[in-house]
Amino acid sequence: MIGDDRAIHGVDLLYASFQTMHRHRRRFRSDEFDYVVVDESHHGPAPTYLPTLEYFTPKFLLAITATPDRMDQQDIGEIFGDPIFRIELEDAWARGLLAPVDYRVMTDEWQNLEVLDTPIGKLSIKQLNKTIFATKRDEEIVRIIEGRIMHLFEPRVMIFCPRISHAEHIADLMEGATAIHSMLTSTEQEDRLNGFRDGKYRVVSTVDMFNEGINVPEANVIVFLRSTASRTIFFQQLGRGLRKSKTKKHVLVLDFVANCDRLLILDELRGGVNERLTKLRSRTPGGDTPIVIDSGDFIFDEAVRDVLKILASIRGRYSNEELIEIFRAKALELGRNPTGDDVDADPALPSRALYYKRFGNWSKLLRLVDLDAAFFRSDDRLIHELKKLADQLERAPSTKDVKDTHWMAAPKTYYQRFGKSWSEVLAKIGLTPARKFLSDKELLDKLRAKYQSWTEQFLTMANIDADSEMAHSSTYRERFGSLDSALLRAGVTEDIQVQHQKAVLTKRLKELGDRLGRTPGRRDVDKASDMADSSTYRKLFGSWNSALGTAGYPQIRVRRTPEMMLADLRMLVDKYGKLSQPIINSESGVASSSTYALKFGSIANAARLAGVEPNNSRIK
Template identity: 30%
Template sequence: MEEEDYRSDEIVEAMERETAIPEVAITPRFAQLEALEGLDRTLEEGYEKAMVVMATGLGKTYLAGFLAKRFKRVLFVAHREEILHQAKASFSRILPDRSFGLYNGVHKEADADCIFASIYTLGMRRHRESFSTDAFDLIVVDEFHHAAAVSYRSVMDYFEPKFMLGITATPDRMDGKDVFALCDGNVAYQIHFLEAIRRGWLSPFRYFGVYDSTDYSQIRWLGSHYDEEQLAALQLRDSMALRIYEAWGEHKITRTIAFCSSIRQADYLADYFQERGVSTVSLHSGTIGMTRTEAIEGLSKGNLDIIFTVDLFNEGVDIPSVDTLLFVRPTESLTVFTQQVGRGLRLSENKSHCHIIDLIGNYRNADLKMRLFEEKDETSSSGKVAVTAALPGECELKLDIQVIDLLAEISRKKLPRREYLLGAYRQLKHELGRTPTYLELHLHGRANSREYASEFGSYIGFLHWAHELTEREQGLFQQYEAWLKDVEKTAMAKSYKMIVLLAMLERGAREWMKVLTPSEAAPFFHQYLTGKEYRKRIDFSDQKAKRLWSYNEAGVSDLIAEMPMSKWSGARGSMTTFENGVFALRIEASARPEDEETLYQWTKDICLYRLHYHFERRGKRRSI
C-alpha cells in the first residue's frame, strides 16, 4: 500500500493549534467513568482485548488516555491525520510526564512513550516490523469499525500487547458483526447515543425530514453509490438549490455544517447561498483562500453561517457550537450518517438543541437512516430483535407528509425477503470466490444471518432452496433435514448444548455420531468454557457453575447431565436422547463415507455459528 499523501508541516501545525487546549486538570466524567469501570472488570477478568462503543461527543479519546495511565508504552492507531493530532493533544493533558511522538508519512518518532501512528504507514510491513512484536503494552485502535480492513488486521496480528482497546461510535460495517469478533466477543462498555441524550450527556435534537422531489431512479446505480456525473446533473440546478435554501431558512438555528455529495455540489451551493447574503465556505481538499482552521474558527465565532463539505467532518473533528446539520446528499451508509449526525450533538454553552435538516427523496436506502433513531436490544432467546422507538423527551422527529408516504412506498417495494437473502448470499459468495460458511455469512454478509434459519429452517435448507447443493447433497439434506433444523433451532439460554455437540464433533467425521456420556464430555466442556474469559464470564458465572471453575469431574458431569443433555433430549421434537446416562443422536450414519463427511461439515458449520452468535449476543447484552 502506498503511503498517504500527507499534509504539509504548515497544515500540521495549524491542526495542532486547533487542538491545543489550556493546561488545566482533567478527570474522567460521565460515560468515561462508566466505561473505565467496565474496562477495570475486563482487565481483572484477564481479557487481552476489548471494545468500547460510545457515541460521538462522549470522549472516547480521553477515555483511551485515562486507560493509558495504567500502561508504560502505548500505541494509538488511526486512519486520519487530524485524529492522530487531536489524540496526541488529549493524551498530553492526561499524561504530562510522558513523551509523545508521531509515526506517519512525515514523522518517524519511534522512541516516544506514546506513539500516534497512521494505519497507512504502520500497515506497511517494513514500518510495522521496525518495532518488536511486544514493543507496546497498550494498543488503542481508534474508529474500530474500520478494523476489519486488511491494513488494520496486519497490525493487530503482528503486535502482542498486554491489552488492546478498540474504540468507536459505530461498531458495525452496516451492523458490524465482523468487528465484534476482533475483540474476542468482549464489549467492555456500550451506550447508544439516545441513552446519552436521556442522561444529559449529549444535546437533544429536532430532526426535520424535508421532501426532495428529485427523481433519483433515473440515475445509474454502481453497486454502492450513484454515478457521480448523473447525480451532479440533477443536483446542480437552481430549483434544487432553492429548495435547500428554503428548508435551511425555515429550520436552522445558527452554526451549520452541510454534508454534500461532491466538491462540485459543495461549491455550487456555497455560491448560491452567498448570492443571497449568507456567509458560507465550501471546505474540501481543493479549497483556496481559507484554511480548515480558519473556517472552523469562523463558524465557532459566528462569522460564518455554513460550512459546505463532503466528508471532512465525518470523523475526528469536533465543533461543539454547531447547532444545525444540513444533509443534501443521498444516504448510502448508516455508519457515515451516524458519524455525521454526531457532529452536532456535543454539548455547548447556549446550545439547547441541534436541528437536523435532511432532504429525503426516492434514492436507494432512503429508509435506512430511520434506523439511527431506534435502540435495538438483541436479548430474546429466539434471536429476534426488539426495537425501542421512543425518543428522549426533548427530541423530536418531524417528517413532511410526502416523506412519510415515500418511506412507506419504499418499504413496500423492498425485495421480497427470500430474494433479499439470496442476493446477500450471492454477493458474499462472489467476494469470497466460494460458498461461504454459515459463520462467514454472519460476519461478512449484509443480511441478518438469523433470517436464513427463520425462513428456510436452516442455512443448509437455504442452500437447498437456492439450488446450491449437488444432486447427492440434495438427497442427503432431505434425509437429515430434521436433524439440521434441530441443531439450528434448539433453544440456547446458555451455550451448553452446542458445547456438548462440539465435543462430539471433535472426534472427527467417522466418530462424531457415537454416544457420549457426561463424564466423557466433562473435560472438553470445562476447558472450552474456562479457556476464554468472556465465555466463563457469560455462561459459567452463576453460583452453581462458579463452584466448578477448578475442574471437578463429578461436578461438571452432573451439570452436563442435568442441563444440556437432559434439556435437549427432553425438548419437543428433539433428535437426541439421554437415557441411562448416555447421550445419543436419533439419526443413523450413512453408508457412504462422502455423505458422512458432508453431514459432519454441515453440523459443525451450524454448531460453530451458533456458539459464536450466542456469545456475541450475550456479550452485547451484558455490556449495555
C-alpha cells in the first residue's frame, strides 16, 4: 500500500518509506506498532528522520544498518542503544555470505617507478602519490573496461564517477550505457534503474546515488573512477556488487583510483579476509573435511606489491611513543578523538592497521593517549567532571553543553551509567535541572513560543534538550505522548508546520540568491550544503517555479511557442556541443524535457525538427 492507504486499511505488517511516514505519522497512535524495524538506521540523527523516530513508542525497536559510523561523528547509539549483533565486512566475506570478488588494481599507466628505489626516510606518501599515479583519458578507460568484460556472460556494470558531467561522458562513450544522478527527475532515475535491472542497459554510471538503499544483485562488475577519503563510502559502493544471485559466480572490480590511501585500504581488507579464512579453514567439521569457502581474491601485480612494501616501511618505522604523539597531535588538530577514517584520510599518518597491530584496539589507544575513552573513566570521575562543568556554567549542564565541551565524556556514557533520561542523570549525580515544574499549559505555551522563534525547518527533541529554558523532552513525552502530539495541543497544526517549513526554505532561497547575485537554479540549491535539496522545494511548493515565485524571483520557465522551443535546442547544442535531458532540465528559461516530449512526441523528434541531430543515443 502507498500514501494515505497505509493509515486507512487495517494490516498486520506495514512497509513505509521514512518520507511517507514523516508526512503521515499523526494518522497513527504513537503506540500503534508493537514492533518497529528501522532500515538504514544510521540516518536516525538527521532532522528528517528523528521526528518520526521520536513520535512512535513501540515495545521493541530494531535498527539495521551496514554503516553505523557516521561521518559527522554523531552516535546512533544515543537513539537505538548499543548494538546487539555486528558482523564486519571481512567476516561476512570469509564466511561466504557475499559474492566472491576478483579485485583488479589497474596499474597500466603508472609512471616513474624508479622512485621506489629512493632510500627509506627520504620518501613520503605525498611524494609517492604525486610521482607515480597518472590519470587516464576516459577513452582509454572505456577501452580497458570493454576489454575486461568482453568474456563475461551478460555483464552488468556499475561505474562510480567523481562528477555528474563525468558520469554523463562515460555513458556517452559506452554502448548500452545510461547515467543515473541527482540532476534527473525521480521518475527518470527509476526508469533508468529498472532498465539496468531488466537488461535494457548493461552499464550504468553514477556518482553517489548508489551508496545505499539500492538492491541490484545482477550487478557483477564494479568500476571505480573516483577517490574517496571515507572507508564507509568506499565499502558502500563496493557493496553494490557483493549481493549474491543465482546467475552471479563472482564480482569483477576494476579500480582505476590509484593512490596510496586506496592501496592501504585494500591491503588491510585483503589481510583481514585472509586472516579470518585461515581461522575458519582450521576448523574441521567432524574432524575430517576442512571448510572450503570461495571468497575470491585481490590481484596485486608486482608494481602494487612494490608500492605496498614502501608504504609499510614508511608507515611502520614508528615507535609506540611516536605513534601516540602523532595521534595526540591529530586529536588536537581536529578538536576531537580521531576515528579510523580520519587516520586513513591523512597520508601523513601511520595506518589504522599499524595502530591496531601495536595497541590491539581503538579504546586502548585512546586510553594511552589520555583522550576521551569515556568507558575507562570511573563513575566518580564522570560525576566530578559534570559538577565541574555545572560550576563553570552556574547551572545544570544540558546534553548540548556536554557535547560542546571537549574534555567531557559523551552524554551516551552518562545515560549508560546513571539513567535513561538526562533529568534522571542529573538527579542521581545531585544536580537540579534548571527547569521548574510546569503545568501542561505552561509547557505548551513555552513550546509554542519556541516553535514560533525557531529558524530551522524542523524542531526535534534534541533541539528542546539543548535549550536550558525548556522542559526536558522526556517531560513532553510523558505528558503528551510525543513532541508531535504536544505541538498539536499547543495549536501548532500540521498546516502551520508546513507554512513554517515553507518560510524557512523561502528565506534560505533568498539568502542563496543574494550570495549568487542572481536567481538561483535547482542545481545551485542541490550544491549548497546548508540547504534542503531542490526535490524538497518541489514537494512543499508544488513546483520549482512556485518556490521561486514565493521567494520573489521571476519564474524561470515561461510559455514558449514551438518555434521558440526549437530555437532553444539549437542554442543548447551550440552552448554544450550535445543534447541531453539533464542539460535541457538544468538550463534557465528553457522548457522542460517533459514539455518537449508532450509537444513533439519526443526530444529526438524535436531535435530533428530543429535541425540538430542528437548525438546522445539515450535520448528518445
